[in-house]
Amino acid sequence: MILAVFFLSSCRENEETVKVSLEKREDIAFKQQLPAITYAYLPQYAHTESFQRHHLLVEYLAEETGLAIRQVFPETFDDHVKMFSQGKIDISFSNPFIYVQLANRFGAKAMARIIEEDGRAEFRGQIIARRDNQGIKSIKDCRGKSWVAVDPSSAGGYLFALGHFVDHGLKLDDFKEVVFVGGRQENVILGVYAGLYDIGSIREGSLNVVKDKIDISQIKVINNTRWYPGWVYAYSPRLPQDVADKISVALLRLDYKNNPRHRAILDAAKCIGLVPSNDRDFDPVRDLSKKVGLDLE
Amino acid sequence: MSDYLPKFLYRLRFRTKITLGVAIMLIFCGLGIGLILSGMSSNALLLEGKKRGMALTSGLAFHLAEPLLSMDLLQMKNSIDNIRKQYDDVIYIFLTDASDNVLTHTFTGGFPTDLLRVNLDSRRKQPLLLTTERGPIYDFNARIVLGESNLGTVRLGLSRSDMDAQIYRQRLTSLFSTLGVVGLGIVLALWFSRTVTSRLNRLRKSVEEIVRGNLDVQVGFSPEKYCWELIDCNRRQCPAYGDVRRRCWYLAGSLCPNCLDREYPGKMESCRHCSVYKHNFGDELQDLAEAFDAMAMTVKKHIDELTEREKTIARQQGLLKTIMNVTPDFITLQDRELTYTFAGKAFCDYFNLQEEQVVGKTDCDIFPSEQAELNLREGKEVLLTGHPLAKEMCLKRLEEQRWFHVVKVPVYDENNSIMGVLLTARDISMLKKFQAQLIQSQKMEDLGRLAGGVAHEINTPLGIILGYSQLLMDDIKDAEVLEGMKIIEKQTKVCRKIVADLLGFARNSQSVSETVDVNDSIRNITNLVEHSFFLNGIKVLVALDVNIPPLTGDEAKLKQVWLNLLNNAADAIGKDGMVSVQTKLDPQGERIEISIADTGKGITKANLSKIFDPFFTTKEVGKGTGLGLSVSFGIIKEHGGKISVLSPPPAEYLPEDFAQSKHMGPGTVFIVELPLGSAPIK
Numbered sequence: 015m016i017l018a019v020f021f022l023s024s025c026r027e028n029e030e031t032v033k034v035s036l037e038k039r040e041d042i043a044f045k046q047q048l049p050a051i052t053y054a055y056l057p058q059y060a061h062t063e064s065f066q067r068h069h070l071l072v073e074y075l076a077e078e079t080g081l082a083i084r085q086v087f088p089e090t091f092d093d094h095v096k097m098f099s100q101g102k103i104d105i106s107f108s109n110p111f112i113y114v115q116l117a118n119r120f121g122a123k124a125m126a127r128i129i130e131e132d133g134r135a136e137f138r139g140q141i142i143a144r145r146d147n148q149g150i151k152s153i154k155d156c157r158g159k160s161w162v163a164v165d166p167s168s169a170g171g172y173l174f175a176l177g178h179f180v181d182h183g184l185k186l187d188d189f190k191e192v193v194f195v196g197g198r199q200e201n202v203i204l205g206v207y208a209g210l211y212d213i214g215s216i217r218e219g220s221l222n223v224v225k226d227k228i229d230i231s232q233i234k235v236i237n238n239t240r241w242y243p244g245w246v247y248a249y250s251p252r253l254p255q256d257v258a259d260k261i262s263v264a265l266l267r268l269d270y271k272n273n274p275r276h277r278a279i280l281d282a283a284k285c286i287g288l289v290p291s292n293d294r295d296f297d298p299v300r301d302l303s304k305k306v307g308l309d310l311e
Numbered sequence: 312m313s314d315y316l317p318k319f320l321y322r323l324r325f326r327t328k329i330t331l332g333v334a335i336m337l338i339f340c341g342l343g344i345g346l347i348l349s350g351m352s353s354n355a356l357l358l359e360g361k362k363r364g365m366a367l368t369s370g371l372a373f374h375l376a377e378p379l380l381s382m383d384l385l386q387m388k389n390s391i392d393n394i395r396k397q398y399d400d401v402i403y404i405f406l407t408d409a410s411d412n413v414l415t416h417t418f419t420g421g422f423p424t425d426l427l428r429v430n431l432d433s434r435r436k437q438p439l440l441l442t443t444e445r446g447p448i449y450d451f452n453a454r455i456v457l458g459e460s461n462l463g464t465v466r467l468g469l470s471r472s473d474m475d476a477q478i479y480r481q482r483l484t485s486l487f488s489t490l491g492v493v494g495l496g497i498v499l500a501l502w503f504s505r506t507v508t509s510r511l512n513r514l515r516k517s518v519e520e521i522v523r524g525n526l527d528v529q530v531g532f533s534p535e536k537y538c539w540e541l542i543d544c545n546r547r548q549c550p551a552y553g554d555v556r557r558r559c560w561y562l563a564g565s566l567c568p569n570c571l572d573r574e575y576p577g578k579m580e581s582c583r584h585c586s587v588y589k590h591n592f593g594d595e596l597q598d599l600a601e602a603f604d605a606m607a608m609t610v611k612k613h614i615d616e617l618t619e620r621e622k623t624i625a626r627q628q629g630l631l632k633t634i635m636n637v638t639p640d641f642i643t644l645q646d647r648e649l650t651y652t653f654a655g656k657a658f659c660d661y662f663n664l665q666e667e668q669v670v671g672k673t674d675c676d677i678f679p680s681e682q683a684e685l686n687l688r689e690g691k692e693v694l695l696t697g698h699p700l701a702k703e704m705c706l707k708r709l710e711e712q713r714w715f716h717v718v719k720v721p722v723y724d725e726n727n728s729i730m731g732v733l734l735t736a737r738d739i740s741m742l743k744k745f746q747a748q749l750i751q752s753q754k755m756e757d758l759g760r761l762a763g764g765v766a767h768e769i770n771t772p773l774g775i776i777l778g779y780s781q782l783l784m785d786d787i788k789d790a791e792v793l794e795g796m797k798i799i800e801k802q803t804k805v806c807r808k809i810v811a812d813l814l815g816f817a818r819n820s821q822s823v824s825e826t827v828d829v830n831d832s833i834r835n836i837t838n839l840v841e842h843s844f845f846l847n848g849i850k851v852l853v854a855l856d857v858n859i860p861p862l863t864g865d866e867a868k869l870k871q872v873w874l875n876l877l878n879n880a881a882d883a884i885g886k887d888g889m890v891s892v893q894t895k896l897d898p899q900g901e902r903i904e905i906s907i908a909d910t911g912k913g914i915t916k917a918n919l920s921k922i923f924d925p926f927f928t929t930k931e932v933g934k935g936t937g938l939g940l941s942v943s944f945g946i947i948k949e950h951g952g953k954i955s956v957l958s959p960p961p962a963e964y965l966p967e968d969f970a971q972s973k974h975m976g977p978g979t980v981f982i983v984e985l986p987l988g989s990a991p992i993k
Contacts, residue, residue, distance in 0.1 A: 032429050034441040034450075036403075039421025042413050061380040066458050087381040 050082035139174035159212035170217025333500035345489030526611035883911025951991030
């Protein structure tokens, strides 16, 4: 017992020590970063998420083009727009609304759109209700009902549905209430499923996300909106055209199916490929913004 | 030392032993466990400190990823400063990028570049203990990683001194807690040992009292309620009712329905389920004390009974001894080896021995060899045959011969085997004497009858001889012949007198039954003899009880008795003396006592028993026939009375003025008792 006591008492005394002086001080300076082409991902996620999704792609582009390319991290959407305007972002990967803003305001030029995991380079919204809600069978039945959406700036989750309602003669005032729950699209589905709201608007594909949590057969899709172009790569007008072309080529060269490295890059970026794009692809967005009163000019 | 310690421990009081034992155990266990726990908790504290440091560093690494990506230096600085301020023991934090550029740090006035040379590899075991001017510091390294990309490194310095201080405080707390618990334990041990030993001491004192002989002890404590109060039974006849010293389960014959009339410990089986037992039952010590009380009472009861029995036995022994000592019979007891185990007082006195000189000895040790051999032979015969032995034997001792009737009987033990010989011997000398007297009486009776027959036969020839002698004397003129005839007549008359006396002795002659005044008859005789006595210098003192009533009898015969006795007195005196004649009525008025005492030569002891025999006389030849007292004896017997003689006479038979002088003899008194009624005197 006494030996055990001594053993237990003395075991920590055997730690290795290194003598270090805290008094020996030096002034140190941060090394300046080398100039590089800046790549920014519209900050809809945390920087770490943005980094993890895109740093492989950035490394790929640098390798492919032989250019120095560095990912930068705007804090907000506005910051993204502002940094683009200031020339701090050369290549922007953003949603169509931000792109239209950047294009309209700062001359951004679209060069490629991503193909989502569902195989499309477009996406649309869905208007949902509880299956047992017999009062809502068509888009017109939504009048006077409570509408839940995720966020007023959400394209698929709100703006597309709003445009769709406008197309069918429904304005915001025609609803009993419009509630934004924030967070993720799942909140909207769960709100409708729980019966808190009559209808909800979501981006297509969101239902699959919650199929393990709720019985999604209890949810019915009242209507789908039209297709809109998805996320887009654009480049700053300040970027030389040849550089932009190099980058565009490198992006379009990514082969999800046949190249494992490309596949890993695209998986990290949550898409399966890119298609060429130009500014005209985004006219429907411009139309929509007019319908819903969104200032993208 | 090795011997001294056990002796020292052995001599310690039990209470001290318990306290010391528990204290040593507590100190060893307490300090041992305290040290182990203290060591464990110290290590745990150290480990916890390290984990905390690592958690802080890792947390910072996680939180600094965002500002690092966005190169938000302000946020980086704020984050590390926040942590630095929040925890006093955090000495420094600094952040480097993937190229080991220090992006931000918490030092003021330059950066200690030594830190950039140590603990660079975050894969080594963290933290690294640094020895600095500010004491030992744990340096933690955490990389900022996203996926497989290394964005940078966070380094955090945590003061080891603070951890040591905390460990020290914890050890002090442990030490004092342990000491407190040990102290409390010792106090409890003291209390416990005092509680246990006080009850043991009670028990010990009670045992001492018992050793001293006082069985009236009580060790157990009295219960709050006794059994009869608990069950309210009101069975006053129950042995447990009112017994405040013993619990009912120790008592036999208690009347509870559950007791089943069984004795302890058989009844315990049922008692254990009884509410009284459950209420009053104590721990083992209480149980022991109560059992001890019950035992003491039982022992006391038994001892009282034994004492009482002992007293009875002693009383009986005393009684037996008294009987043995008082009885004139010889009693002895011999064992199988014929050694004396008991000898009665009469036996010892006779042989002039002490009991101690007899008990444990054999006949050879006590008696002459011839007698001893005889005794041993007889004893062995009784032991062998089992037949009692009875015999008469004569022992001569100190010129005295005594006859004994000896009986030797075998004594059997409980197994019906002979364990010894009991001897009883009764002195039958008196019986022998009476037997001799009886034979003599028978002889005298036969002699009387013979003498009577002879007298009767010669009475007639004597009458003829006397008649013819007297007739012849008338005719004889010759003086010489006449003188001869007168001698014949005289001697014939002597013979006729002898024959008359013989007849009077041998057969009851015709008696006259008349009223006799004894005093008058005595007075007549004394008057008759007074003159002739006076001539010989003999003075007659007469003291007659005037209250004596007359009795029925033959006055002439009684007068003959008085005359015989007075003549005997005068003969015994010879010249100059005194004769006292007294009459007395006994207080019951049933008999008259006449005594005639003299100052004569007295009668020897040997002659006293023969004095009334016929023809026995101490007088000179020719002076008495030896029939006077025999005739008197016969007359008094005829009157239902009794005549006896004492020599010398006791004072009560002598008058106060009865002169005594040297030339006078010891004297004799004849006492005649005559009944007033018809019942004769035995």
